[in-house]
Amino acid sequence: MGPRMLKHNTYFEGGVQSVGFERNGSRATVGVVDTGEYRFGTDAAERMTVVSGELWVRYGDDADWVRYPSGATFEVAAKSHFHVRASSPAAYLCVFL
Amino acid sequence: MGPRMLKHNTYFEGGVQSVGFERNGSRATVGVVDTGEYRFGTDAAERMTVVSGELWVRYGDDADWVRYPSGATFEVAAKSHFHVRASSPAAYLCVFL
Numbered sequence: 001m002g003p004r005m006l007k008h009n010t011y012f013e014g015g016v017q018s019v020g021f022e023r024n025g026s027r028a029t030v031g032v033v034d035t036g037e038y039r040f041g042t043d044a045a046e047r048m049t050v051v052s053g054e055l056w057v058r059y060g061d062d063a064d065w066v067r068y069p070s071g072a073t074f075e076v077a078a079k080s081h082f083h084v085r086a087s088s089p090a091a092y093l094c095v096f097l
Numbered sequence: 098m099g100p101r102m103l104k105h106n107t108y109f110e111g112g113v114q115s116v117g118f119e120r121n122g123s124r125a126t127v128g129v130v131d132t133g134e135y136r137f138g139t140d141a142a143e144r145m146t147v148v149s150g151e152l153w154v155r156y157g158d159d160a161d162w163v164r165y166p167s168g169a170t171f172e173v174a175a176k177s178h179f180h181v182r183a184s185s186p187a188a189y190l191c192v193f194l
Contacts, residue, residue, distance in 0.1 A: 021186035089118035
């Protein structure tokens with residue numbers, strides 16, 4: 001076996017944490033958004049799937065909040081940003097497109 | 098907001114890593130199993146769901162391996178152990194019962 005490829009990521013003083021991995025050349029993370037509101041910038045486009053709990057997302061600073069329950073998926077464009085809000089900790093899968 | 102409740106866990110020299118959280122008094126983790134084979138002991142019973150990739154599991158040292166593709170769920174009894182095998186990194190959600 002080669003070197004371990006898993007990577008722990010932490011953002012917003014630990015309010016969002018994830019474990020990154022790669023499979024078949026595709027990058028992804030699974031992580032948790034703790035209670036709170038966060039603004040994320042994207043480099044690559046990404047597809048987010050809520051795995052546990054629910055997330056509220058808005059795609060612009062003045063846009064409406066959209067609710068994504070467990071199982072729901074949304075995509076975010078490259079070189080953009082979005083806001084995420086959780087009223088209790090929620091887990092997600094993020095696949096970079 | 099209170100102190101951050103997310104916790105990074107690392108096992109098997111980083112071969113399995115997760116982020117732990119709690120919601121409504123229920124504990125859970127999301128994490129990744131890197132390529133390899135691992136033996137886990139349980140304290141509480143747990144329900145595992147494969148979130149990305151696939152895991153092979155056997156419940157005893159001589160039992161057959163069972164394949165769990167993405168979306169599949171299995172439960173493990175308290176105070177027991179099980180073996181997990183991944184041929185490429187796989188993500189999971191673990192809920193403690």
